[in-house]
Each structure stands twice: as structure tokens, then as C-alpha cells.
Amino acid sequence: MRRWSELSPDSRETFWRSLHAMNGTRIVIAVVLLLYLVFDRQDYTTGYFLYAETCVFYLAMSCVFAVLAVYVRKRFLVHVVVQIAVDIAVISTLYLTAGGARSGLVILYLFPLGGAAILAPLILSLFSASLVALFLLAETIYQVFMGDRSTPLTQAGLYGAVFFALVLVVSRLAAKLIGQEELAARRGLDLSVQQAINQLIIADVEDGILVVGGAGEVFTCNPAALFMLGLSGGTSQFKLTDIGALEPVAHAFSSWLAQPLGDDGKLPQRAAFVTVKPHHPTPGKYQHSAWTGRRDLSAHLKLRFTRVDTADTGAMRFVIFMQDVTAIENQAQELKLASMGRLTASIAHEVRNPLSAIGHATALLAEDLSDKAHVRLLKIVGDNVARVNRMVEDILQLSRKVQPNGEPLYLGSFLEELTTEFQETHGMRDDIVLVGNTGTAPVRFDQLHLREVLVNLLTNAIRYASGAPASIRIYALTGVAGRMELHVQDDGPGITPDVRAHLFEPFYTTSNKGTGLGLYLARELCLNNDATLDYEYRFDAVDGGAHKASGRFVITFAQPVAL
Structure with a gap:
């Protein structure tokens, strides 16, 4: 002994x-x-x-x-x-x-x-x-x-x-x-020492860590992940698909699992960028007990996936590493805007005047030409001149920080007038509908600015909607702390997480006819009116009592005005 x-x-x-x-x-x-x-x-x-x-x-x-x-x-x-x-x-x-x-x-x-x-x-x-x-x-x-x-x-x-x-x-x-x-x-x-060190590192690390199963069920997560996803501290086990706002994370995870295995028999490493916007569920909609944390901030997350090597395939676990790149993107955005501001003066003086001359010359040539081929070529020139001129106008508008009108705006009559005018302009009948009571309480938003934002959102909705009656819906509801929300939703295929990650970046577009500035301008106008614009996933009730997550643009207005 x-x-x-x-x-x-x-x-x-x-x-x-x-x-x-x-x-x-x-x-x-x-x-x-x-x-x-x-x-x-x-x-x-x-x-x-x-x-x-x-x-x-x-x-x-x-x-x-x-x-x-x-x-x-x-x-x-x-x-x-x-x-x-x-x-x-x-x-x-x-x-x-x-x-x-x-x-x-x-x-x-x-x-x-x-x-x-x-x-x-x-x-x-x-x-x-x-x-x-x-x-x-x-x-x-x-x-x-x-x-x-x-x-x-x-x-x-x-x-x-x-x-x-x-x-x-x-x-x-x-x-x-x-x-x-x-x-x-x-x-x-x-x-025990190693476990204590691991717990300390996991608890204090800035990156979020989620331990999930193959079906997306979450077993554990660290405080950073709770904060990034807006979950409460006492969160129990749940599935990513149980919460509509986490649909981008669930979609990115399932897409990673669907990849073919590499030569080493493992899933390849791939980063995914998603944006998570916590929200307050609508009354009567599906609500999970885990979704009780931070609901007022959106986070742009970089996701990395890895598989935990275990001998028991029945206890298969995956780890999702999350990094909040919001601050990095904001800094890059500021640098991009600073460069854009310096470029604005040059565009105004060096591009706008030649464009006007080209457009005027094209119009004069069109009066004297009768050949169809020549007319078609002139039309191409005129269309591209108009497109470049529209881009110049959008860029110039970014530099105009116009102070919004402080008068209260009633959404009910405003939305009825706007939708009627928009449908008449685009030759539509019942494509756009106002669902429920669009609100009688006033909101703080400049009327011209809100009109421009909604026209931009509706124009995008027309591009992807099916064109059937009620294919585009607009409705208002009361969100967190009494703040009004305005939802614009269409029956199109929805926006993928990869596109969602860059949706509001300037000059980013998935259409060959767009400038990539429309949604960016709409968000800037909302921020100028103390409001926010984001693309969010919410649960909608479907047949059979089930719930399906669907995306829509959500305008969250400033605190209500005191009358």
C-alpha cells in the first residue's frame, strides 16, 4: 500500500x-x-x-x-x-x-x-x-x-x-x-477539470454553439447562441422548425445535410449566411415556449456545420457554430456608403448630362428613321439610357437625407388609396388585398416615404407572385411593446437564405432588370422615419390545423404617437 x-x-x-x-x-x-x-x-x-x-x-x-x-x-x-x-x-x-x-x-x-x-x-x-x-x-x-x-x-x-x-x-x-x-x-x-474548462470556454466564447440532431432538434446551446437567436435562458429542447424566425437556420442545416459526402466520407465544410429576426407571434398563431427572449433586433449570422464522430449512429449529433457578422457588415456598409457619397458628385456632373444628350439624340433619330431594325436598336439605346438615369437618380436620392414629415399617418385610408392606384397603374384587378383591419391607430411615418417604400415592395411582389386573385396580401398588426407592423406577403416561392443574407445590400440584385438599390432605398427611408424594414419568417395556419413558415417583408413602425 x-x-x-x-x-x-x-x-x-x-x-x-x-x-x-x-x-x-x-x-x-x-x-x-x-x-x-x-x-x-x-x-x-x-x-x-x-x-x-x-x-x-x-x-x-x-x-x-x-x-x-x-x-x-x-x-x-x-x-x-x-x-x-x-x-x-x-x-x-x-x-x-x-x-x-x-x-x-x-x-x-x-x-x-x-x-x-x-x-x-x-x-x-x-x-x-x-x-x-x-x-x-x-x-x-x-x-x-x-x-x-x-x-x-x-x-x-x-x-x-x-x-x-x-x-x-x-x-x-x-x-x-x-x-x-x-x-x-x-x-x-x-x-472534471476538462469539463469545467470546456464549460467556461463555451459559456464565454463569443460564437454561438448549437448541438442538434439529424432532424433539427436542439439539445443544448451556449449563452451566445441564446442571445443571437433571441431565445430565453431557460429554453428547453425544441426543433429549429418549431420557430418560424429560425427557418433560415433550419433550411441552411438541411441543405448542408443534403450535400454529397466527400472523398473522406464526411460532409464538406461550407459556410452559410442567414439573417434571424426575432418577432412577437401574432395572436392565434403558433408560438413556442422557447421564443421568449430578445425580439427587437435582427442578427446576420455566419453558420458553420460539423458532425460529431460517435460510434452509435442512433445518437448522431451535429454542432452548428454561429458567428454574428452584423457589426462587420455594418462597418463594410459604412465604408461602401462613404465611397458612394464621394462618387455621387461625380455621377451628378459627369454622367447625368451626357445621358441627357444621348437620350435627346436618340429621340431625334427615332423621328427620322423608319427601318424596323434601326428603330429596335434605338429602343435598346433608349431603354438602357433610362436604366442608367434611374440608377443615377437612386444614388442621388441616397445622399438626400430629407427630414420626414412629423404628421401622424392613418394606415387604413392610406393603404386603400395606394393599392387602388397601384392596381390601376399596373392593370391589375384583385391581385392585391388588404387583410383584416389595417389599423385605425396613427403611425409616425412620412406619407411620401411610406408610399415609395410600399411601391417598391409591391413591385417586387408582382415580379414573383402567381398573379392569381389575392396573391399579394397587406395587413397590419400590433407587435412588441405596442409597435405597429405592416406585412407585405405574396404567394411566390420565397427568398432563399443565401439571397436573404444580401437582400438589403446596395447594388445586389437577382434580376437582370434591377439596379439593386430599391430595397436598400426602402430600408434607408424606414430608418429615416425611426422604423425598420426586414424580411422575416412567420408561421401561417394551413389546412388540417398545421402551421407553415412563410416569408414576408415587415415594416415595424416607431413607437405610437401620443394624441
Whole structure:
């Protein structure tokens, strides 16, 4: 056995528990010896009372040892030495009193010797075994000299050999078990330290971490992920598809899983950019208990996916690393706008005037030409001049930070007038509908600015909607903290997460006829009126009571005006 000071606290506690077990066993042996004396009274002559007194003394000392081991947890080796010495002395007294080897009490020596082999160092255990062996030899030799040859010396020698063998085997086994326990304790300590370090790193790391299953069920996440996704701190397990605003994350994850495996048998690494906008669910819509956190900020996230290598395919886990790149994109946006501002003056003076001259010359040529091929070419020139001129106008408008009109605006009559005019202008009948009560409460938004924003959104909706009746819907509702929201939704295929990540960037467009400035201008106008414009995923009820996540543009107005 190792030195007591070299043992770990867990191993020391194991030794104390073993000593308690030994004390309990000692009490049982003392009680059995007394019962044996009561039920099997024999003629011990003068040794009867000595036998009884020794058993009573042994029982009393056993109780004392048990109490001391509980309340005096110091000097463990002293406890063991004293108890083993008392055991050997008591058993030797009983052995002599009961008639020596004929009594059969020699087997009781296994108890203290086995306890010494487990709890004491090997030298002390062998010393105890040697004392017992010498005592048995001495007692046998004495009997032989007294003329009693019923117990041969070989029997005493055999007992001694058995005791030495017992001590050696038990001591080695105990030392091996203690070594294994020490190793397990060290490994457990290392593992607990590593877990504490991992928890600290995961808790303090700025990147969000989600541990999900193959079906998108979330098992755990760190505080950064909770903040990025707008979830509450006590979030229970849920699925990404349970929350409409997390639809971009779920779609990016499923797209990654659908990729073919690489040459190494693993899914290739691929970054995905999504925008998550927490929201307040509409009354009557599907709402998950996890969605109770931050709801007023949108986050542009960079997602990286990896698979956890596990032997059990049934417990397959994936880790989604999320990085909030909103600040980086805002900084890049500011740099882009600064460059655009410096370019605006040059465009106004160097591009606009030549465009006017080209347009005027094209119009004059069109009056004198009759050939269809030439007319078609002039039309191409005129269309592209108009397109470049429109881009110049949009860029110039970005530099005009016009102060909005502070008069309250009532959405009901404004939306009815706007939709009627828009449908007449584009030759539409019932494509655009106002759903429900579009709101009688006033909002703070300049009327001309809101008209321009809605015209831009409706123009985009016409491009992707099916053209069926009610294919474009406009409705208003009350959102977080009483702030009004205006939703513009069409029945088109929706915007993919990859496009959604760059939707409001200037000069980004998926159409060969667009300039990439319409949605950017619309968002800038909203910000100029203390409002926000974003593309969000919300749950809509479908047939059968199910819910389906669908995207729409959402204008969140400023705090309501006080009338």
C-alpha cells in the first residue's frame, strides 16, 4: 500500500469505509462467540469464565473501535495497528482457553490478518502473520513437551504458511485495486477539470454553439447562441422548425445535410449566411415556449456545420457554430456608403448630362428613321439610357437625407388609396388585398416615404407572385411593446437564405432588370422615419390545423404617437 499522505481524498475515504466494515464484522464475530458460549456450554473447567470474560471484553472493544472510527478520523494507521493487535490477542486467548487446535478457533485469525493485508502496509501485515505463526508453533511445541502429541507440528506450520500466503495474495490484490482507484480518481479529476474548462470556454466564447440532431432538434446551446437567436435562458429542447424566425437556420442545416459526402466520407465544410429576426407571434398563431427572449433586433449570422464522430449512429449529433457578422457588415456598409457619397458628385456632373444628350439624340433619330431594325436598336439605346438615369437618380436620392414629415399617418385610408392606384397603374384587378383591419391607430411615418417604400415592395411582389386573385396580401398588426407592423406577403416561392443574407445590400440584385438599390432605398427611408424594414419568417395556419413558415417583408413602425 502507498503511504497514507500519497493517497487521494477518495482513496482515503475508501480506507475509512473499509475500516467501518471491519468494525461491524468484528462486532458480529464477538456476538457469535457469545451465542456459541450460551448455546453450547461445555466443561471448560477453570477456563470457562475466562472465555466468557474475553468475549464480553472483545464485544466492548469492538463497539469502542467502531465509535472511535466514526468520531476520531485521525491517524488511520494507529487505528488499524491497535485493532489488529487486540484481535490477535483476544483470538489467541480464546484459542488457548478453548483447548488449542482442537477448538477450531484458529480460523478466526483469518479476520485480523485479512484486514491487515487490506488496510495496513505489507510489512505490518507480514509481521502480524509471523506473530500468529510463531504463536501457533510455540503452543504446539509446548503441548508436545507436555506429552500431548495429538496436534503435529506440521499442522501448525501449514497454518502459518496459509496465513502468509493469504496476506501476500490479499495485500497484492488490495494494492492493485487501490492503484486502479487512484488512476480512476486522477482520470475523474482530469475529466472534471476538462469539463469545467470546456464549460467556461463555451459559456464565454463569443460564437454561438448549437448541438442538434439529424432532424433539427436542439439539445443544448451556449449563452451566445441564446442571445443571437433571441431565445430565453431557460429554453428547453425544441426543433429549429418549431420557430418560424429560425427557418433560415433550419433550411441552411438541411441543405448542408443534403450535400454529397466527400472523398473522406464526411460532409464538406461550407459556410452559410442567414439573417434571424426575432418577432412577437401574432395572436392565434403558433408560438413556442422557447421564443421568449430578445425580439427587437435582427442578427446576420455566419453558420458553420460539423458532425460529431460517435460510434452509435442512433445518437448522431451535429454542432452548428454561429458567428454574428452584423457589426462587420455594418462597418463594410459604412465604408461602401462613404465611397458612394464621394462618387455621387461625380455621377451628378459627369454622367447625368451626357445621358441627357444621348437620350435627346436618340429621340431625334427615332423621328427620322423608319427601318424596323434601326428603330429596335434605338429602343435598346433608349431603354438602357433610362436604366442608367434611374440608377443615377437612386444614388442621388441616397445622399438626400430629407427630414420626414412629423404628421401622424392613418394606415387604413392610406393603404386603400395606394393599392387602388397601384392596381390601376399596373392593370391589375384583385391581385392585391388588404387583410383584416389595417389599423385605425396613427403611425409616425412620412406619407411620401411610406408610399415609395410600399411601391417598391409591391413591385417586387408582382415580379414573383402567381398573379392569381389575392396573391399579394397587406395587413397590419400590433407587435412588441405596442409597435405597429405592416406585412407585405405574396404567394411566390420565397427568398432563399443565401439571397436573404444580401437582400438589403446596395447594388445586389437577382434580376437582370434591377439596379439593386430599391430595397436598400426602402430600408434607408424606414430608418429615416425611426422604423425598420426586414424580411422575416412567420408561421401561417394551413389546412388540417398545421402551421407553415412563410416569408414576408415587415415594416415595424416607431413607437405610437401620443394624441
